Amino acid sequence: MGRARNVKLAAAIAQTGLSQARLAARVVSVAAEHEADELAGVGQSHIAKWVSGVVPEPPGPRILAETLSRSLSRLVTPADIGLTADNEIEPPTWSDDTLTALVTLGSTDMVDIDRRRLLANSVYSVAALALPEDAWFEPALDxxxxxxxxxxxxVTAQDVEDVREMTAIFSRRDQKRGGRAGRTALVAYLRTDVAELLRGRFPSESTRREMTSAAAELAYLAGWTGFDGGEHAIAQYWLTIATKLAEEAGDAPLAGHALRAMAHQAVDLGHPQQAVRLAEASLSSRRYAHACWRERSLLTVVHARGLAAAGEKKAAVAALLRAEQDLGRASDRDDEPNRVFFYTEASLAHETAATLRDLGDLPGAEAQFTRSVRTRRAQFARTHSVTLGYLGAVQAQQGHLDMACDTWSKALDAMTGVQSERARETVVQMRRSLSPFRNRAGSHAEELDARARSMLNQV
Structure with a gap:
């Protein structure tokens, strides 16, 4: 059976009015911009083969889609031209066109009948954690x-404000209900309304930068909620897009914020060396120096976590001290971006505790987790439940089972209505710790395990 002709691609080429030879020349030009040397020899015969049904190797589909986007003055994705299935996500690359990547990922990161297959086929890429040299980031603005x-x-200033208001709404919902709550609406808004604004005309360079920055923050939130929801491949892709958009906006602190989230994810997934490199990139002079004190502390404490996981105890302790000093310099009078509203004494204590835990200082970790629980505000239910789960685990590791059971009981109470894979994972860990004791009829451990088993179906 022969290959099926790619009618979507043929139709798009016909709409451009270009011959296959002229289209091939444009593909070569766009490929050169993206340093895609493997496409330098594309000619008319390649276009003909692709129309006949041959699928080009990456990054061919993305380069061809961008070339057609420019020729048609509308956004064209690989899926639009039959070169990428709607339920397929390729690992992110820094050379991809940012807007095309945003819409392509947004079209797949939706709840539909193929979503389970999408998640099963998507893999968190350690290789993709390698960052380009600074020389790649520097011309991003241009x-x-x-x-x-x-x-x-x-695009108007009101459009920018609207995007920022929606981001604030989604962000507060994430903190209260967890990353899975409202995430479909967030991604839909990003890939439709916000993507359309990014395609528009900007009356000034400042408006372009403000809108791009607003879009970057929403893309960061799409990544963070994916991370909290346990969808790590999708989260990684969104955080890559967020970093690129922030660089294109000239918003160095926001780029650092997205890289910090990538470092946090890498730590949690067991890649400490990569986490340290990402955290160090987030702390580069331009990203750290222009951030507010609260955000500086957040960048530094995640660096500490990476160092601790990598076994660099002295450097981790020094980073913790620096994070505490930075947060101590924050003031209510500071001009702070909305994205750091959640980062308070309780947040610093939580991350400090996780660092001390990874360094083997369980009493110190317990004290800091307790400090976090004591100072956490009520609207941060998701993180509060995770902190309680971690605190119970540290108490159990020290042999304080009754104390741990009381803490875990509070954690389960706090998880009511929360939709978070990180919260769920604390319940899984809880049940592992309780397994030697769960068969003691009438015991606190047996009762708690039954509650935990029920909660796994809800979180």
Whole structure:
């Protein structure tokens, strides 16, 4: 049986009015911009083969889609031209066109009948954690400035404010209910309304940068909620897009914030060396120096966690001290971005405790987790439940089972209504710790285990 002709691609090429030879020349030009040397020899015969049904090797589909986007003055994704299945996600690359990557990922990161297959086929990529040299990031602003608009809509300051307001709503919902709550609406808004604004015309460079920064923060939140929901491959892709958008906006602190989230994810997934490198990138002079004190502390404490996981005790302790000093300099009078509203004494204590735990200082970790629980505000239910889960685990590790059971009982209370894989994982760990004791009829451990088993179906 022969290959099926790619009618979607043929139709798109026909709409451009270009010959296959002229289209091939444009593909070569776009490939050169992205340093995709493997496409330098594309000619008319390649276009003909792709139309006949041959699927080009990556990054061919993305480069061809971008070339057609420019020729048609509208966004074209690989899926639109039959070169990527709607339920397939390729590992992220820094050279991809940011806007195309945003829409392509957004179209797959939705709840539909193929979502389980999508998640099963998507893999967190350690290789993709390798960052480009600074020389790649530096011209990001110029690359974005040169991007041609794909829509006639003129973006306004009110549009920027609207995106920031929606981001604040989604962010507060995440803190209260967990990453899975409302995530479908967040991604839908990002890939439709926000993507359309990014395609529009900007009356000034400042408006372009403000809108791109607002979009970057929402993409960061899409990544963070994916991470909290346990969808690590998708989270990684969104955080990569967020970093690129932030660089294209010239918003160095926001780029650092997204890299910090990538470092946090790498620590949790057991890749400490990569986490340290990402955290160090988030602390680069331009990203750290222009951040507010609260955000500086957040960047530094995640660096400490990476160092601890990597076994670098002295450096981790020094980073913890620096994080505490930075947060101590924060003031209510500071001009702070909304994205750090959650980072308080309780947050610092939580991350400090996790660092001390990884360093083997269980009493110190217990004291800091307790401090976090004591100072946490009520609206942060998701993180509060995770902190209680971690505190119970540290208490159990020290042989204080009754104390741990009391703490875990409070954790289960706090998880009511929370939809978070990180919270769920603390319940799984809880049941592992309780397994030697769960068969003692009438015991506190047996009762708690039964509650934990029921909670696994809800979180």
């Amino acid at each position: 690359r974005a400035r040169a991007r041609k608009p794909l829509s006639s809509y003129v």
